[in-house]
Amino acid sequence: MEEEQGMWALPSPLGPEGDTLLALPLSTSTWAIQGMLWARGRAAGELYSFNNAAEMPYQLTVDTLPPTLQLWWHEGGRLVPLRSGMTISRQPELWLLLSDASSGPVRVPVLRLWIEGRLMDSTTAVQYRVYPSTELDALPAVLRQPGVRSALFCQPSRLPLGRVIVWATGEDAAGLRDTLQLELTVTDGLALRLLRQYPNPTSGGMSLEFAYDGYTIQELARVEIFSSLGQRLYAEEFPVTVGQNRWDWRGHTREGVPVSPGVYFWRLWLPRLSPTVGGIAGTVTIVP
Incomplete structure (x- = not known):
């Protein structure tokens, strides 16, 4: 189906009894939440006569559920979820995951991670990589969970010993945000x-x-x-x-x-x- 002069040209023939079901790729970013949709059409080759017209109400489905963030740590050959009060090494490998119930794409970058007020990126971390939705197959198997839309891998420089605050934010395609704050203890050994x-x-x-x-x-x-x-x-x-x-x-x-x-x-x-x-x-x- 191709758009011609602001109208959509339908495939021919239309099918049994002239009926067909159309799925139009319409952008709804500037639409109202609800309203009336007006549709009309003409037969191929006719310039001015319209053989069908319809007016119908519509209701947009709005994503109101915020995403959720998880922070994982690669410890002793395995990946474990982090929570406040846990102890980590001085140069940990961290994975930040954003999960969202919606099926739409996620804007990149949407994940940000701070350690002791310092934003982690390619200039402040030893290793840093953002995984958009198209690259999630490259994640370790335990992190490829249903609903994960984006991920961030970070290995910071050597952290100071003692208590540190880790802060993360994530934003989904609808602009909804989740934040995560953990208080962790950094130690040099066992x-x-x-x-x-x-x-x-x-x-x-x-x-x-x-x-x-x-x-x-x-x-x-x-x-x-x-x-x-x-x-x-x-x-x-x-x-x-x-x-x-x-x-x-x-x-x-x-x-x-x-x-x-x-x-x-x-x-x-x-x-x-x-x-x-x-x-x-x-x-x-x-x-x-």
Whole structure:
């Protein structure tokens, strides 16, 4: 179908009984939300006589749902969604996603990311790339979610240690916007920090309360109990997560036998590191 002198020329023949259903590519950017649509037509070859005319109401469908933003982090060989309070490394690989329920295209660029008030772009980041809707197949599989319309990849320069504020905005084709603000902790490595050991002395077991300060979401920890002669009496591995953790010992050996009164040494560390790097240690006194 081609437009001729401001009118649309219909294909010929029209089909059974002269009826046809037309889909006209009309731009509605300047239309009112509702109104009347007037249509008329003429047969091919006729200049002035119109054989059909119609007047019909129309109602535009308006996108009123704002988009949603997600920030993901490439951590330890996997992608995880970030939320406030989490810990990241000093030079993280970040993915910002914009999801929208509408099926229309998304203007580019629509995504912006700030870290500590500094706008991330190709001049301020080590790596930076915007993925429009036509390039989403290049995203990692876990990020190719239904409704994702645009994405931004960014690897900033080395971030300062401690608390940082990450701010992001995204705008869809209708001009609707979503914002995202996260407070994250930047650390230089993996470490355990003893908060409390109790009771000590003890007539039975003890508890260790400790914090895991690391840029991974979860790590495997190992705890060992030694006698004063250096004999390992107990060992256990268990997962720890960022923040406060707790481990309880019942005062038994690996075989479940209660230990005798005396002084015992314990150490808690991360197997991916050595016991002397990022680990904690202490003593516990068992009394009758």
